[in-house]
Amino acid sequence: MEPDDVSGLPPGVSDKLRTEGVTELYPPQESAVKAGLTDGESLVASVPTASGKTLIAELAMLAAIERGETALYIVPLRALASEKQTEFERWEEFGVDIGVSTGNYDSSGEWLASRDIIVATSEKVDSLIRNDAPWINQLGCVVADEVHLVNDRTRGPTLEVTLGKLRQRNTALQVVALSATIGNADAIAEWLDASLVDTDWRPIELQIGVHYGNAITFDDATQQRVPVANGERQTPALVADTLAGDSEDDQGSTLVFVNSRRNAESAARRLCDVTTSALTEKEQASLAEIAASIREVSDTETSETLATCVEKGAAFHHAGLAAEHRSLVEDAFRDRQLKCIAATPTLAAGVNTPSRRVIVRDWRRYDSEYGGMKPLDTLEVHQMMGRAGRPGLDPYGEAVLLAGDTETRDELFDRYIDADLESVRSKLASEPALRTHALATIATGFARSRTELLAFLKETLYATQTDTNGRLKTVTDTVLDYLKRNEFIMQDGETLSATGLGHTVSRLYLDPMSAATIIDGLRWAEKNKTTQRSALQDNSTEQATGSFQPASELVNSKHDTHQDSDESTVRYPTALGLYHLVCRTPDMYELYLKSGDKERFTQVCYEREAELLGRTPSEYDDVRFESWLSALKTGRLLEDWADETSEDQITEQYDVGPGDIRGKVDTASWLLGAAEQLAGELGMKTKPIADARRRVEDGVRAELLDLVDIRGVGRKRARRLFDTGIQDSADLQTAEKKTILRALRGRRKTAERILENAGRTDTSMDSVDEVPNDSTNSDTGNETQSNTGGGATTEGTRQGRDIDNQDGNQAGLGDFS
Numbered sequence: 001m002e003p004d005d006v007s008g009l010p011p012g013v014s015d016k017l018r019t020e021g022v023t024e025l026y027p028p029q030e031s032a033v034k035a036g037l038t039d040g041e042s043l044v045a046s047v048p049t050a051s052g053k054t055l056i057a058e059l060a061m062l063a064a065i066e067r068g069e070t071a072l073y074i075v076p077l078r079a080l081a082s083e084k085q086t087e088f089e090r091w092e093e094f095g096v097d098i099g100v101s102t103g104n105y106d107s108s109g110e111w112l113a114s115r116d117i118i119v120a121t122s123e124k125v126d127s128l129i130r131n132d133a134p135w136i137n138q139l140g141c142v143v144a145d146e147v148h149l150v151n152d153r154t155r156g157p158t159l160e161v162t163l164g165k166l167r168q169r170n171t172a173l174q175v176v177a178l179s180a181t182i183g184n185a186d187a188i189a190e191w192l193d194a195s196l197v198d199t200d201w202r203p204i205e206l207q208i209g210v211h212y213g214n215a216i217t218f219d220d221a222t223q224q225r226v227p228v229a230n231g232e233r234q235t236p237a238l239v240a241d242t243l244a245g246d247s248e249d250d251q252g253s254t255l256v257f258v259n260s261r262r263n264a265e266s267a268a269r270r271l272c273d274v275t276t277s278a279l280t281e282k283e284q285a286s287l288a289e290i291a292a293s294i295r296e297v298s299d300t301e302t303s304e305t306l307a308t309c310v311e312k313g314a315a316f317h318h319a320g321l322a323a324e325h326r327s328l329v330e331d332a333f334r335d336r337q338l339k340c341i342a343a344t345p346t347l348a349a350g351v352n353t354p355s356r357r358v359i360v361r362d363w364r365r366y367d368s369e370y371g372g373m374k375p376l377d378t379l380e381v382h383q384m385m386g387r388a389g390r391p392g393l394d395p396y397g398e399a400v401l402l403a404g405d406t407e408t409r410d411e412l413f414d415r416y417i418d419a420d421l422e423s424v425r426s427k428l429a430s431e432p433a434l435r436t437h438a439l440a441t442i443a444t445g446f447a448r449s450r451t452e453l454l455a456f457l458k459e460t461l462y463a464t465q466t467d468t469n470g471r472l473k474t475v476t477d478t479v480l481d482y483l484k485r486n487e488f489i490m491q492d493g494e495t496l497s498a499t500g501l502g503h504t505v506s507r508l509y510l511d512p513m514s515a516a517t518i519i520d521g522l523r524w525a526e527k528n529k530t531t532q533r534s535a536l537q538d539n540s541t542e543q544a545t546g547s548f549q550p551a552s553e554l555v556n557s558k559h560d561t562h563q564d565s566d567e568s569t570v571r572y573p574t575a576l577g578l579y580h581l582v583c584r585t586p587d588m589y590e591l592y593l594k595s596g597d598k599e600r601f602t603q604v605c606y607e608r609e610a611e612l613l614g615r616t617p618s619e620y621d622d623v624r625f626e627s628w629l630s631a632l633k634t635g636r637l638l639e640d641w642a643d644e645t646s647e648d649q650i651t652e653q654y655d656v657g658p659g660d661i662r663g664k665v666d667t668a669s670w671l672l673g674a675a676e677q678l679a680g681e682l683g684m685k686t687k688p689i690a691d692a693r694r695r696v697e698d699g700v701r702a703e704l705l706d707l708v709d710i711r712g713v714g715r716k717r718a719r720r721l722f723d724t725g726i727q728d729s730a731d732l733q734t735a736e737k738k739t740i741l742r743a744l745r746g747r748r749k750t751a752e753r754i755l756e757n758a759g760r761t762d763t764s765m766d767s768v769d770e771v772p773n774d775s776t777n778s779d780t781g782n783e784t785q786s787n788t789g790g791g792a793t794t795e796g797t798r799q800g801r802d803i804d805n806q807d808g809n810q811a812g813l814g815d816f817s
Contacts, residue, residue: 001024001025001029001030001033001034002014002023002024002025003015003017003018003022003023003025005033006025006033006038006059007038007039008038008039008063008066008067009038009059009062009063009066010062010065010066010094012094013062013091013094016090016091016093016094021392022055025052025055026051026052026055026201026203027199027201028045028047028051028052028053028056028197028199028201029052029055029056029059031197031199032045032056032059032197033059035195035197036195037056037059037060037063037176038059038060038062038063039063040063040064040067040140040141040172040174041174041194041195042173042174042175042176042192042193042194042195043056043060043175043176043177043194043195043196043197044147044176044177044179044185044188044189044192044194044195044196044197044198045176045177045178045179045197046179046180046181046182046185046188046196046197046198046199047179047180047181047197047198047199047200047201048180048181048200048201048202048206048386049180049383049386049387050202050203050204050354050386050389050390050391050397051199051201051202051203052203053145053178054084054087056176056178057073057143057145057176057178058088058091060141060143060174060176061073061117061141061143062091062094062096063141064140064141064174065096065116065117067140068140069138069139069140069141070115070116070117070118070135070138070139070140070141071116071117071118071139071140071141071142071143072117072118072120072125072139072141072142072143072166073088073117073118073119073120073143073145074120074121074122074125074142074143074144074145074159074162075119075120075121075122075145075146076121076122076145076146076149076155076159077121077351078102078121079323079326079327079330079351080145080351081100081102081119081120081121082100083351083352084119084145085098085100085119088117088119091117095116096116096117097114097115097116097117098115098116098117098118098119099111099112099114099115099117099118099119100118100119100120101118101119101120101124101128102120102121102124109124109128109131109133109135110133110134110135112128112133112135113133113134113135113138118135122144122155122158122159122162123155123158123509125162125166126158126161126162126165126440126509127509129162129165129166129169129440129444130440130443130444130506130507130509131507132444136166136169137169137170139166139170139173140170140172140173140174141173141174141175141176142163142166142173142174142175142176143176143177143178144159144163144175144176144177144178145178146178146179146180147159147177147178147179147188148179148180148182148188148379148424150188150424150426150427150461151379151424151425151426151427152427153427153430153433156426156427156428157426157427157428157430157433157434157436157437158433158437160426160428160460160461160462161428161437161440161441161460163175163192164456164459164460165441165444165446167192167459168446168456168459175192175194177189177192177194180379180382180383180386181198181200181382181421182379182421182422182423182424183379183420183421183422183423183424184423184424185198186198187423187424187461187464187465188424188461190464191460191461191464202389203391204389204390204391204394204395204396204397205389205396205397206385206386206388206389206396206397206398206399207219207220207396207397207398207399208385208398208399208400208417209224209398209399209400209401209417210400210401210402210403210409210412210413210417211226211234211238211400211401211402211403212402212403212404212405212406212408212409213228214226214227214228216398216400217409219413219417219418226238226241233270234361234402235256235267235270235271235359235361235402236270236271236273236274238254238357238359238400239254239256239271239274239275239339239340239359240274242254242356242357243274243275243278243339251278251356252355252356252357252394253333253336253338253339253340253355253356253357254339254340254341254355254356254357254358254359255340255341255343255347255353255355255357255358255359255384255387255388256271256340256341256342256343256358256359256361257343257344257345257347257348257358257359257360257361257362257384258342258343258344258361258362259344259345259362259364259365259366260344260362260365260366261316261318261319261320261344261657263342263362264316264317264318264342264343264344265302265305265316265318265342267316267342267361268306268309268314268315268316268340268341268342269305269309269314271314271340271342272308272309272312272313272314273312274314274340275312275313275314275338275339275340276312276313278313278339279312279313279339283313283337284311286337287310287311287312287313287332287337287338288311290310290328290332290337291307291308291310291311292307293328294306294307294310294325294328295307297322297324297325297328297658298322298325298647298658299646299647299648300647300648300651300657300658301648301651301652302320302321302651302657302658303322303325303658306321306325306329310328310329310332310338313337313338313339313340314338314339314340314341314342315329315332315333315338315340315341315342316329316341316342316343317329317330317341317342317343317344317346317347318343318344318346318657318659319344319346319657319659319660319663320656320657320658320659320660321657321658321659322657322658322659322662323659323662325658325659326659329341330351330352330353333353333355334352334353334354336393341353341355345365345376345380345383345384347387348380348383348384348386348387353387354387354388354389354390354393354394355387355388355394355397356388356389356394356396356397356398357388357397357398357399357400358384358385358387358388358397358398358399358400359400359401359402360381360384360385360399360400360401360402360416361402363375363376363381363401363412363415363416364376375415377422378415378416378419378420378421378422379421379422379424381401381416382416382421384399385399386399401416401417425465426460426461426462426465427462428457428460428461428462428472429462429466429471429472429475430475431475431478431479432511432513432586434475434476434479435479435482435483435511435512435513436511436512438453438476438479438480438483439483439488439489439498439502439505439506439512440506441453441456442483442489442496442497442498442502443498443502443503443506443507444506447496448495448496448497449494449495449496450476450477450480450494450496451494453476453480453496454472454473454476457472457476480496482512483502483512486512486515486516486519487499487501487502488501488502488505488512488515489502500681501515501519501678501681501682504677504678504681505678508674508677508678510587510671510674511585511586511587513585513586514585514586514587514588514671514674515674515678517581517584517585517586518581518582518585518671518674518675518678519678519682520614521577521581521584521613521614522581522613522675522678522679522682522684523682524613524614525572525573525577525613526684572611572688573611573613573688574611574688575639575642575691575692575695575696576608576611576612576635576636576639577611577612577613578613578672578675578688578689578692579634579635579636579638579639579642579668579692579696580611580612580613580631580632580634580635581612581613581614581675582667582668582671582672582675583630583631583632583634583635583638583668584614584627584628584631585671587667587671588631588634588664588667588668588671589667590627590630590631590633590634591630591633591634591637591654591656591664592630593626593629593630593633594655597629597633598626598629601629601632601633601636602619602629604632604636605628605629605632612632616628633654634664637650637654637656637661637664638664638665638668638696640653641661641665641696641699642692642695642696642699642700642701643701644699644700644701644704644715644719647661665696665697665699668693668696669693669696669697672689672692672693672696673693675689675693676689676690676693691705698714698715698718699715700715700718700719703722703727704718704719704722706727706728706729707721707722707726707727707728707729709729710729710732710754710757710758711754711757712750712753712754712757713754713757717743717744717754720743720744720745721740721743721744723743724739724740724742724743725739726739726740726743729758729759732754732755732758732760733755733758733759733760737751737765737767737768738768738769740754740755741765741768746770748765748766748768751765752764752765
């Protein structure tokens, strides 16, 4: 079938496709069109990676736009949203407007109403429904990318419920679900009342095999010799083999999947020795520029290690990297400048990183519930292997698992090559998922009674996959009792309705248990603040008598920033108390307690116990006490960040990556913003929470808050300006320009831009004498102060932030990644 044969598209689209080289549709695309794709019919496309799923989606959305409808494209990750936006922007010449929305979960996104194609994560779409976005009713076509992720325990229920609500609001809605090949695509199609295109067809050949000894044995029984010398590892030998060849067409790139961040970094360092010899002079120069950009993102050891690897043609990729790091690596790999990436499985979750060869080095990973190293699911391994081979880039693709003996080789064939793929199963009937979606379903009016709620849930994938709904009823009743007990919903006869507090919790996109935890902590602060203030004010007496006193009662202005003008100078609740509070919620993944951490943070707990908003669990209650300490460790990381501790110091002290810091900071900012609104709803003071939130957003102490409000001034520039006596925009309007320029390290254009943003009329620096560049006052911050120093956030980016995901596992509901 040729593009001209496809009906329902805007004029000129078929011509555009031909100029892009699409002279004939792939078989899966042709099957989709024949099933009514461009006529508004729902469809499930279960086809391998690189087999044309994106064009299937585009044809459906363009046809919907031609019918005068709006199209929605749902992605599982924020990184994919940006990628798809770039891909879809080529249709703007046909008058198609593209909008992307992934964050700010308490907004209705009214501006999206003017867009023809909207790209959003499933969590964002869910929040838009909760906030009653009016344009939702205009939708004619919804594309769900990677729909097999309904199988995921964290994201799956949100995608499932969101699709259910969209279909309930518009019974004529066209749903196009895209998936990798799965074992039960027919069940997904049945649930969505959709036609099914289920095929293994690929545009180029993908060979799958196992490397053992000196050869790869493929699934068709053929072999390819890849010798491994004595003392050599299999992975470097395979990467070298991929790069071997006399011409560029003979050479290819390699993705290596490993099971941990540490392994990804160590593998990349070893593979540098292989890739560096394959670089041309032009590639070396280009990679040097990319490495310089990587170093600008962050001043951490992780950033430096990554940059060093990139200069040699290799890289690592995991969720501990900053988003800018990951983007730079992905772009360089797509451009085939980087020859190899060692990555954790998160890279297999849909990000477009095609390679000639994929090596699945680690096919087991640690699972705490399993109690050890657990084999990966077949579907997950096939997702990794599907990254190999792309039309127009590679003549073929190869995916290779590694075995050290014949027994393992045979097991890998049985488990991953010859085995059927697992079926996708709904995870909706878990209590954490259901309590969130039950509240939202009631608050938005989708269900006004238990009967209506169960009727809505009966239309979910879970219900279609379960012979009896007894489990769903039991969990639903448990959840409704919890919501009533915490005053999020109320019941009048058979009628269920959300309270004002419940509406707020739903709109804020909080897990109700997170909201309950925050409310309990804020009420604790209200109830105990008089006692705490008394203890704090009796500090000198306690010290004089020598009796036991937690160090938290010696509240120091270094940690405590709030001061009410009409009350005593004691600042309560403290920033640490609030950080610890939000870190106890299920919406924040706590840092693990590693060796020695329990003793260390037990001591911190007792020293600063008075600041913590709740009663410390008994040490004999191991589970609760360790969770309390994990939250405290996470809260202390946030406090260090807000105290201007350098990013490098934090990564070293807490053994985290720059991406982890930013993920925790953004999640804390979101949760503290929610805590502000909850406090306002309950008639409590919000300023301590607002101060704590603003400090952690910008990574500054209280005295810098006025400065970082100025666009272009981040935590490092603010500290340098403050140390010269400039405290706010008023000072910037009157201070000597030479002083300002010195604080900004002689950067004239930066100084002029900041002065303009501060409201100064005479911004020119042309008449200011050259000032020395003080290398001691570098971007690492003021290292002479204990617990201070600049971080590595980009200057001038104080704005509403999206919440990052950690290794693809955000508690509760969010791809906040």
